Amino acid sequence: QKEVEQDPGPLSVPEGAIVSLNCTYSNSAFQYFMWYRQYSRKGPELLMYTYSSGNKEDGRFTAQVDKSSKYISLFIRDSQPSDSATYLCAMSATGFQKLVFGTGTRLLVSP
Amino acid sequence: DTGVSQDPRHKITKRGQNVTFRCDPISEHNRLYWYRQTLGQGPEFLTYFQNEAQLEKSRLLSDRFSAERPKGSFSTLEIQRTEQGDSAMYLCASSPPPRFGNEQFFGPGTRLTVL
Numbered sequence: 001q002k003e004v005e006q007d008p009g010p011l012s013v014p015e016g017a018i019v020s021l022n023c024t025y026s027n028s029a030f031q032y033f034m035w036y037r038q039y040s041r042k043g044p045e046l047l048m049y050t051y052s053s054g055n056k057e058d059g060r061f062t063a064q065v066d067k068s069s070k071y072i073s074l075f076i077r078d079s080q081p082s083d084s085a086t087y088l089c090a091m092s093a094t095g096f097q098k099l100v101f102g103t104g105t106r107l108l109v110s111p
Numbered sequence: 112d113t114g115v116s117q118d119p120r121h122k123i124t125k126r127g128q129n130v131t132f133r134c135d136p137i138s139e140h141n142r143l144y145w146y147r148q149t150l151g152q153g154p155e156f157l158t159y160f161q162n163e164a165q166l167e168k169s170r171l172l173s174d175r176f177s178a179e180r181p182k183g184s185f186s187t188l189e190i191q192r193t194e195q196g197d198s199a200m201y202l203c204a205s206s207p208p209p210r211f212g213n214e215q216f217f218g219p220g221t222r223l224t225v226l
Binding site: 042046104 | 144146152156166167169200212217218
């Protein structure tokens with residue numbers, strides 16, 4: 001079993017929909033949680049960064065971390081065709097530098 | 112552009128050849144990372160530098176792979192005797208000193224194709 005599980009999709013939604021992306025993980029030592037957006041053949045772009053549990057909001061994006069359930073989510077409000085990309089969750093443990101990534105979820109937002 | 116830069120962006124080579132990639136981190140970021148990403152997968156950690164010291168290496172980094180960061184600024188990743196299985200996107204990321212945060216910022220990647 002992988003340390004981080006993420007549904008690869010694709011997830012298809014109409015423009016304006018609320019999108020929910022999720023990851024589960026098995027390592028209880030993970031404390032730092034990130035979401036990256038990656039367009040085809042480009043490098044990952046950092047969207048959200050959270051430490052430990054709780055919610056964080058930035059514009060149309062909201063990240064949630066539930067450490068008791070080992071479950072993290074990214075919500076995108078008012079989705080746009082330009083949001084079509086692969087969304088990667090990543091996490092790391094205190095004292096460890098490496099990020100452990102999910103496989104990524106491919107999101108398609110249709111006009 | 113003040114982001115992480117990587118060179119070259121694309122590299123096609125024949126099996127058995129050596130290749131070298133370069134990464135220039137964001138200015139004043141003392142931490143630098145290399146990852147490898149294959150199609151349909153998330154990036155996998157290869158190695159980590161703090162300043163010029165290589166502090167962590169993944170088991171993925173076989174003897175054919177070597178990374179350096181001689182002056183604590185740019186870094187190079189060399190693959191010797193390339194194999195078809197080395198075909199992947201090689202990503203570099205950098206982070207500021209820990210007191211400024213632990214976010215990792217990625218470059219555009221170098222796409223390697225081994226024929």
